[in-house]
Amino acid sequence: MPQITVDGEKSFEAPEGTKLVLAIEDAGIDILHRCGGIARCTTCRVEVLSGEVSPMGDEEREALETPDMIEKFRLSCQFRVESDLTVKVWGRAGEKGMEPGSRPED
Numbered sequence: 566m567p568q569i570t571v572d573g574e575k576s577f578e579a580p581e582g583t584k585l586v587l588a589i590e591d592a593g594i595d596i597l598h599r600c601g602g603i604a605r606c607t608t609c610r611v612e613v614l615s616g617e618v619s620p621m622g623d624e625e626r627e628a629l630e631t632p633d634m635i636e637k638f639r640l641s642c643q644f645r646v647e648s649d650l651t652v653k654v655w656g657r658a659g660e661k662g663m664e665p666g667s668r669p670e671d
């Protein structure tokens with residue numbers, strides 16, 4: 566099973582094919598997903614520091630908008646775990662003072 570490391574603080578295993586946002590949340594890590602996983606809010610964005618991820622799709626690219634954002638981030642609701650990953654979570658509900666949002670579909 567792929568090993569996910571988040572912000573250098575926690576590592577856990579997640580079944581291959583799991584949406585990254587769900588793998589992170591199910592590991593007990595606070596992560597925002599305000600739009601419910603439909604590539605609109607970008608609050609679920611992560612920096613992928615290492616590991617293989619699928620190419621970015623058009624919806625994800627449009628949501629991230631700017632070249633800088635596209636270069637730096639991926640939307641964790643828009644790709645599935647395929648390999649060991651090290652990521653940095655951008656938005657935590659606790660830090661931003663928001664509700665996380667409805668749970669993205671599997």
Ligand code: FES
Binds near residue numbers: 598599603604608643
């Ligand atoms: S873009 Fe909104 S949850 Fe991923």
